[in-house]
Amino acid sequence: MEFYTRNENSATCLLCRHYCKIKPDHTGICGVNKNIGDKIECLVYGRPAAINVDPVEKKPLYHFLPGTKTFSLGTVGCNFKCPFCQNWQISQSHDINMQRFVSPKEVVESALFHECDSIAYTYNEPTIFYPYAKDIAVLGQKRGLKSIFVTNGFESIEVIDDMQGVIDALNVDLKSFNRDYYKKVLKGGLHAILNNLVAMKERNLWLEITTLIVPEQNDSKKELAQIAKFIADNLGSETPWHISAFHPDYKQQDLPPTSIKALEKAQKIGYDAGLRHIYLGNIGKENPTQCTKCGKKLIKRSGFGVEKNFLEKGRCPKCGTPLAGVFT
Ligand code: SF4
Numbered sequence: 279m280e281f282y283t284r285n286e287n288s289a290t291c292l293l294c295r296h297y298c299k300i301k302p303d304h305t306g307i308c309g310v311n312k313n314i315g316d317k318i319e320c321l322v323y324g325r326p327a328a329i330n331v332d333p334v335e336k337k338p339l340y341h342f343l344p345g346t347k348t349f350s351l352g353t354v355g356c357n358f359k360c361p362f363c364q365n366w367q368i369s370q371s372h373d374i375n376m377q378r379f380v381s382p383k384e385v386v387e388s389a390l391f392h393e394c395d396s397i398a399y400t401y402n403e404p405t406i407f408y409p410y411a412k413d414i415a416v417l418g419q420k421r422g423l424k425s426i427f428v429t430n431g432f433e434s435i436e437v438i439d440d441m442q443g444v445i446d447a448l449n450v451d452l453k454s455f456n457r458d459y460y461k462k463v464l465k466g467g468l469h470a471i472l473n474n475l476v477a478m479k480e481r482n483l484w485l486e487i488t489t490l491i492v493p494e495q496n497d498s499k500k501e502l503a504q505i506a507k508f509i510a511d512n513l514g515s516e517t518p519w520h521i522s523a524f525h526p527d528y529k530q531q532d533l534p535p536t537s538i539k540a541l542e543k544a545q546k547i548g549y550d551a552g553l554r555h556i557y558l559g560n561i562g563k564e565n566p567t568q569c570t571k572c573g574k575k576l577i578k579r580s581g582f583g584v585e586k587n588f589l590e591k592g593r594c595p596k597c598g599t600p601l602a603g604v605f606t
Pocket residue numbers: 291292293294295296297298305306307308309310311356357405406
């Protein structure tokens with residue numbers, strides 16, 4: 279895909295739904311895509327700000343190659359301004375480390391060296407560095423590595439189209455069901471994200487959803503029921519929903535951490551809406567996966583690790599029912 283289009287006195291960035299029209303020598307909202315000589319350049323291409331080897335469960339992805347390692351990287355910059363961001367030191371920074379260029383080939387080689395099965399674009403919003411992520415993913419694919427996007431779901435439709443055959447799985451944050459909150463506080467857009475989730479599902483990308491439960495912001499029964507119903511009705515009742523606990527961070531220091539009781543209440547709301555796989559995050563709880571038909575424990579986890587995977591070719595060993603996900 280063309281990542282950018284040229285206009286008379288500006289260029290338009292096609293990476294996310296902001297579709298920033300950028301004048302020469304200016305950057306877009308994310309601060310890392312810049313109009314240089316009437317062409318937009320992704321300034322963070324080859325400039326990761328964080329690299330780690332993580333269990334894939336930490337992304338979190340529970341139905342995608344469980345028990346494997348993922349080579350995780352992110353850059354500085356973000357197209358949102360969430361006041362509770364847990365990675366704000368890099369996501370809200372525009373301070374690009376120019377000391378070292380890490381080529382896509384080097385990323386792939388490092389991932390293989392660390393015996394990872396996938397590469398995850400994570401920590402900050404990967405859509406803003408899609409040109410870099412795509413080059414890594416395409417190269418990685420040739421070496422048997424899958425690619426994972428951990429995203430706020432505000433991709434442009436052009437990027438979602440382009441992800442087909444490039445990106446294998448996504449964990450998408452659905453942070454709220456309140457349009458005003460998305461627009462005024464997070465600086466994103468609910469409508470676009472809901473449309474994007476449906477578009478991702480239609481393109482057969484493996485999807486898991488995360489909602490950080492923030493006290494007083496998105497934890498009403500009504501709002502959680504709307505989120506859960508949207509997932510069940512539009513993405514399928516077997517779509518994993520990760521509901522995770524908020525801890526005061528960045529600009530959101532005024533609210534208490536989410537209680538276990540509040541998470542359990544959200545879990546019940548999700549089950550009532552028809553969701554079959556709901557996992558509680560950030561509270562160190564065991565989160566097993568069970569067969570939706572006979573109830574047998576299929577994956578036993580502790581912390582971010584898989585203790586035992588009972589699946590046989592992605593199916594329940596007792597009744598043969600397939601589990602939704604990617605397990606080869
Ligand atoms: S990635 Fe999004 S926020 Fe950044 S310049 Fe492009 S359209 Fe704007």
